[in-house]
Amino acid sequence: MAQRELKICLLGDTGVGKSSIVWRFVEDSFDPNINPTIGASFMTKTVQYQNELHKFLIWDMAGQERLELYRSDIPPGITG
Numbered sequence: 001m002a003q004r005e006l007k008i009c010l011l012g013d014t015g016v017g018k019s020s021i022v023w024r025f026v027e028d029s030f031d032p033n034i035n036p037t038i039g040a041s042f043m044t045k046t047v048q049y050q051n052e053l054h055k056f057l058i059w060d061m062a063g064q065e066r067l068e069l070y071r072s073d074i075p076p077g078i079t080g
């Protein structure tokens with residue numbers, strides 16, 4: 001079966017729910033006590049749609065300024 005890779009990067013202010021959206025998508029769970037992201041976290045999920053596998057590679061970037069990576073650390077080839 002064909003497989004496509006989709007690179008997704010979440011950026012935004014701290015506390016707006018970036019990590020929670022990723023957890024809901026990847027694990028279908030919600031943690032009201034989730035910790036702020038330090039630097040960045042990386043998760044993957046593969047979803048079958050019709051005759052193709054779609055592999056999502058997701059970078060969740062820290063929103064707190066003091067925990068941020070430099071913008072130049074954002075991985076190349078992001079599609080969304």
Ligand SMILES: Nc1nc2c(ncn2[C@@H]2O[C@H](COP(=O)(O)OP(=O)(O)OP(=O)(O)O)[C@@H](O)[C@H]2O)c(=O)[nH]1
Binds near residue numbers: 020032034062
């Ligand atoms: N009630 C409610 N709380 C939410 C929702 N989404 C996120 N939260 C809460 O909002 C807080 C911040 O959520 P995060 O997902 O850590 O936000 P973030 O944008 O990733 O924050 P940083 O990691 O600091 O960049 C947490 O306490 C979450 O549990 C939602 O849809 N409803």
